[in-house]
Amino acid sequence: MQDAKYFSHSWKLLTRDKGWVKPILVLAIAMFVPIVGPLAVLGYALEWARLSAWGVDAAPKQRGVKIGGCLVAGWRAFVVILVWMLLWSVATSVVTAIIAALRIRLLSSLLSLAITTANLLLSLVVMVAALRAAIYQKIGAGLSFARIYEMVSHDAAGLFKNVAIPLVTMLIVGGICTVSGLLVMSLAMPDILRLVYEVEYLSATSGSDPSDLLAIVGSILRTVMPASVLIGYVSLVFSVAGNLLLANSIGLWMRQFNVGAWGSPSDPLPVTPAPLPPVSSVPTPAPQSQPQPHSAAEPVTPAPAPAQPRTDPAPAVAPQPRERSTSPDGETVVPLTPHRAATDELGQGTDKE
Template identity: 45%
Template sequence: MVSDPELDGFRRDHYFSRSWALLTRDRGWIKPVLVMTVALLVPIVGVLGVLGYALEWARLTAWNVNAAPKQRGVDVGGCIKSGWRGFLVMLVWGILSAIVVGVATVLPIVGALVSLVWFFVSFFFAVVVMVAALRATIYQRFGAGMRASTIWQMVSHDPGGLLRVVGINVIGGALAGVVTMFVVMVGLAGAVPHLVWYLTYLYDFGTVMSDSAGAMLALQLLASVLASLGPALVVVLLVDGLVGTILLMVSYTAVALWMRQFDVPNWGRDEDPLPPFVTDPRDDAPVPGAGAPGQAAPQEEPVEHPQLMAVPGEPCEPRPEDVAGEVPVAEKDDPVVPEDPVCAEKDDSVADDEGPVTEERH
């Protein structure tokens, strides 16, 4: 069990256990997960909505709000919008990486080595893209997810933390693969008797069968196997959807917990430098100039956030009671104050198109 103090602020480890603790924080947590599993069956829109739900909940977590996913009153349109934004960020980064790697792999001598290295690096790069998508969600602006210099500054500061998230994805994906293989093998076991019968029939009478009869027999075999595998395929689809949804939410929340060390509430405009990094409160010594351990260095001229409204150049702090509702709207290049979070229990956030946005539960 993870205690409440361990969920507060930034800690450099236990990303999975803390993400899981946040996911299962409220009773009935499985309900939204099941709804999202079913939503994945809806082409395009369903997938975008699930992605946006995970991003919006992770956005709230990055703002240092410990809230469980919202179970009622979810702003479906806001989730789809956030999912679309996140998808575009992933798509662009994916295309750029494909071009670079594609050019490198055709180079003589080093091409094969590049392919091998990229196979392993791609797992880490996928998590870096998650950081970019979450940053775009925090600002509620696509461009924020494409600011390579800031994203690189974050990644280079603590690559080890992101490797922990990579481990969550790899292990979770491997477990999902094992479950899928088991279910498929059970389904194939039911199809084996049909397969043996048809193969035996073909062996005994194949020499006297016409081509049309052989084709008919093959179709009958295919239909019989599919009928036997049908229930197993449905189970695989649902199990993979359930595991994939949980893994998606836990992974993005883990990225959000990692991102807390960059003091998201004190972020300014998208192009502004990052504030002093936050350290783990268990560290003996604080980062020079960062104040007490676990605390961000005080700003020379702190900016107040009256009524939690967005202040030019700085994001507004979300209210703990706001966890999911409407997507906040922020002014251009300014953080947005979440007033009705999309994925948490009480969400009141509206961010303009170009500023960090705070929000509540998803």
């Protein structure tokens, strides 16, 4: 894979349409909904990344998003991520126990640093697994460790470049929370000091009225709660934007593996390295000789292409024989792929204001 700027390409796609910030603001609000909200946001990000993996440049959809489809995609990704993290937790626990038994302080410090670094890199590998499950629409595809290792080992340098996205996101969110938290504490400090004084006085004597404590607590809550909600929402806006950029950057990285030529989840990968095309204001349609992927923008119905031999370059690894579908009159038509391309959860193209 040539040196591709995945982040800049993903940022151009994210901000290409007018009103691009509206989906981010809505998704940040959805994050306040327990369980369902985070799953839907994760599914939305993966559906957009899946389109980029197919080789189609499209901005995130702003209207008509099928929430049910996003929830299903998010739940599928959650199961994949959970399995990966459980296996990683078991592995790190075993290694930590062995190092602890040796009682060598230097090894323990080095192990802690190594695990922290590995956690960041593993988060990218897990996102690759989740996106692969989204492409196949099967949980098992995200647990195909051999195929995922094959992808990561082919271009680990390109994949791990994306580690800067979660790092920068954490720095931004951490800075917002720290500065805003100190500001809120300074505003509430007089009431906090008064509360401490009333508690000490009440414990020393029995003449204090407990209602004074309730009044002070209410004053603190009226100051802290609205500010905390606002700080949390602003932090979620940046977190959602970072997650969208990360997922789509990995989708752009996965584009080099010729997703349209994939067979079953256990088939070897047909790797066809190619540079990223420039981002334009006009959406790029998917190849007519392949099934259309799910899109992150409004649907476009392409004209049927005439039957002709495939002109795609031969994959580096010969694909395995695939099943073939038949038309109503019994004539064999096109090979089946792991994608249900006839459905449309997010569509193809861009929204028009």
